[in-house]
Amino acid sequence: MLAHLKPGTVRGKLILMALATTFVALVASSAAMLLYDLDSFQQYWVDDMTTQAEIVAAVSMPALSFNDQTAARQNLSLLRVRPQIQAGAIYAANGKLFAAYAQSVQDTPVFPDKPGRPGYSIESGRLVVNHPIVENGEVIGSIYLSARYRLIDRVRSYAAILGGVMVLSLLLAALVASRLQRGITEPLAAVTGVAREVMQKRDFSLRVPPSGSGEIGTLVAAFNNMLAEVGRRAYALQEANQTLEREMAVRQGAERALLLADRRKDEFLATLAHELRNPLAPIRTGLDMLRVNPDDLAAGAKARAIMERQLKQMVRLVDDLLDVSRINTGKLAIRREPVQLHAVVGDALELVRPYLSALGHELQVVLPPPPVCVHGDGTRLAQVLSNLLNNAAKYTDRGGKLALLAELDGDSLRIRVRDNGIGVAPHMLGEIFEMFVQADTSLERSTAGLGVGLSLARKLVELHGGSLAAASAGLGQGSEFTVTLPLMPPPPADAVVAPRADGQRRRHRILLVDDNADFVDGIGILLSAAGHTVRVCHGGQEALDLAAGFAPDFAFLDIGLPQLNGYDLARALRQLPGLHSTVLVAVTGWGQQKDRQLAFEAGFQVHLVKPVGLEQFLAILDGGG
Structure with missing residues (x-):
């Protein structure tokens, strides 16, 4: 049986638990019985000694009455029959010792000088009893008795008995527990063995043999079911971990992309501030030239030319940003119509030729013979080519060589823009089309741009169903950008519409409303110089009061007006009699698609985004004529 008491085993723990429980119960009962016995033992001795004192x-009593000490000593000598009583004494009424007795002559006890208070006390292992002698209701003396109080001997003997009983009870309890625990520990040992093998081999197909009914049988069945469930979940967890690893790889890539985008955003903001400040300095210089001379x-004339070039540069930067925003939000719409390649190239060259001339670049243009048509937006395609030419000129040293080469390739049109500039590193070829990425960010290049031109050009080409690719032999060896567009048959000759001659312009009544006095007053002066009748207002309510009597043919309205905003002003103008045919044009800095939609819902027919030049006003006036 002792061999089963191995520490840590269920069998040993169960036996130890039974023994500990039995031991605690025996100790508690033995302590209670011992306390009860000691109390009974003490009460027995007190009663016995008190009885002896009364006798x-x-x-x-007669000996005291007749002052017969001899008779008193003889009475005390009768205590010899009680060897436990070691000493006795009789005290007179005055408290003096009258007679005394000692069990042993050798051990003469020391009697107290006077009797104590009636009752009993335990002193140094002795039980002392003091009892009064009363005759006819009068105390004539007292009895003193002292006996050995063998409490320790009583405890020892009783403890020996209890110890024997406890040892025998524990042996019996251990024997019974060893017999009973087999029905519990054997199934648990089997569960433990299977659990250990599962942990070592990671084999969740192992099972514990059934162990009958009852709670142990339920435990074994539950353990087997748990193994089956854990096996299923382990397999699912393994698959989930593999999926999580793949997702972590994707997230890490996304995090790196976000960090890169954040760094590019910071670089872009710094570059944007630089690029917007650059045109402001020449404009300020032009204003100083006009003021001084x-x-x-x-x-x-030179100052105006400077300011016009720089203003166009700022407008181009803002337009690029707006176009990129519209493309990213899916709100940029292109007008698809038959467009001739030569017209697109001509528009693009008209935009970039001043810049190329300023840098002294030589441009070679090779186009296939007309007609070559694509289905798309001519303005946007010209913007793509001008961006590519601007980009080539920007990253080519002064006096470089550029080329715009177009060729037919089956059902496709390929347009290549080539330069002999700084080139593109191989690792950057796939990144230069990302937003705000620039091939060269060194401070030595003063015309770095915003890093949106190539991204915008690629998205515009993709909107036309084409593609834009870059190639370069390496740094310092130039670069080449190839635009591929689908071809379409050329339009019939009678589809070409002749432009309207400027000499046929009509004169109109024009209402200009804007809280920017410098802008609106200047436009008013220019339109008045062109022969139009112009009224200028700086507030919405002022314009509404003027419009009824003026009856304008065209009304150019700002949106952010004091007193009455442009949307409400347009609605109010539509309600006035005589203004139903007035052309309402929104001139605003808000250029998102939702802003255009709000303007059209308010009654505007045209939506212009600031800054707006005189030629745009004249184009609208000519169209309305």
């Missing part, structure tokens, strides 16, 4: 007092016509 001695009764027989010694107001009568110098040559200086004025």
